[in-house]
Amino acid sequence: QLQLQESGPGLVRPSETLSLTCSVSGASISSSGHYWSWIRQAPGGGLEWIASVSKDGATYYKSSLKSRLRVSVDTSRQQIALNLTSVTVADTAFYYCARHRSLSLVTDFFAYWGQGTLVTVSS
Amino acid sequence: DIVLTQSPATLSLSPGERATLFCRASQSVSNFLAWYQQKPGQAPRLLVYDASNRATGIPARFSGSGSGTDFTLTISSLEPEDFAVYYCQQRRLWPGTFGQGTRLEIQ
Numbered sequence: 001q002l003q004l005q006e007s008g009p010g011l012v013r014p015s016e017t018l019s020l021t022c023s024v025s026g027a028s029i030s031s032s033g034h035y036w037s038w039i040r041q042a043p044g045g046g047l048e049w050i051a052s053v054s055k056d057g058a059t060y061y062k063s064s065l066k067s068r069l070r071v072s073v074d075t076s077r078q079q080i081a082l083n084l085t086s087v088t089v090a091d092t093a094f095y096y097c098a099r100h101r102s103l104s105l106v107t108d109f110f111a112y113w114g115q116g117t118l119v120t121v122s123s
Numbered sequence: 124d125i126v127l128t129q130s131p132a133t134l135s136l137s138p139g140e141r142a143t144l145f146c147r148a149s150q151s152v153s154n155f156l157a158w159y160q161q162k163p164g165q166a167p168r169l170l171v172y173d174a175s176n177r178a179t180g181i182p183a184r185f186s187g188s189g190s191g192t193d194f195t196l197t198i199s200s201l202e203p204e205d206f207a208v209y210y211c212q213q214r215r216l217w218p219g220t221f222g223q224g225t226r227l228e229i230q
Contacts, residue, residue: 047159047167047210047221062218096166107217109157111178113166 002026004097004114012091012121018084022097022114023077029055030075033103037110038071038082040093043118048093052106053080060106087121094118125149127211127222135230142198144225146211151191155215158187158196161224162207170209171196203229 008020022036029036037052051071052060061069070083080097094116101111126149136142146156154174159167169178171187174194184199198205206229211222 046223047212049219049221060217098166101169101172105214107214107219109169109172109212109214109219110159110167111169113168116166 002099002112004099004112006095006097006114006117008095008117008119010118010120012087012119013123014088014121015086018082018087018091018119018121020082020095020097020117020119022080022082024080024099025078028075029073029078029080032099035100035104035106035108036073036080037098037100038080039096039098039110041096041116042093045093051082052100089121092119092121124218125152125213125216125220127213127220129209129211129222129225131225132223133226133228135228136201137230138201138203140201142196142201142205142227144196144198144209144227146189146194146196146222148192148194148213148215152213152215154190155213156187156189156194157212157214158185159210159212160205160207161210167210198227201227 003025005023012018035052050062053071068085072081096116097114098110099112100108128147130145156174158171161167175187186197208224210224
């Protein structure tokens, strides 16, 4: 059974860098043809896709965040990482990692989700 | 980006009743639309994909229909555990976008 688990600091100061890790178990990232995504949700708000990455490191970013956002995959550690620089209070959200439903589709539905982690940006 | 508009924003019904939720796209998404359910404190769960296909383990009371720009999620007879927020999402064009959600609450 595929499981995803997000981890990282729950509080980040404005202008600093938000760093999260998604740990994958129950399936090998290196043998998977699926993309992995980060999706965020402001408290009480809707869902917003922000980035996707393949096992080979191909990345896709939401246009408005592209200059501040980096995602990467570490197949040996079974982890997907997210780094968002120069954060503001507008970046306060639950951050979810998710695996795409279909093989090789960059734009896809999300079949498996982590439980999410709340990141608050505050001084 | 494709904009998905869900209606109503809130739907108040009782257990046993039929629920009908709508999602309208700003341009055609063919049948590349999914529905998710999200309960408080939980991640979204995929219910329906490609407009009408139930995801693994989803009860038969959930059904999706539509194509092009207009889509419907129907819950035939509401169970207590169905009261939640529902989102639609399209994968027709990058980036995949979500609707703003419909809150299904107990009347």
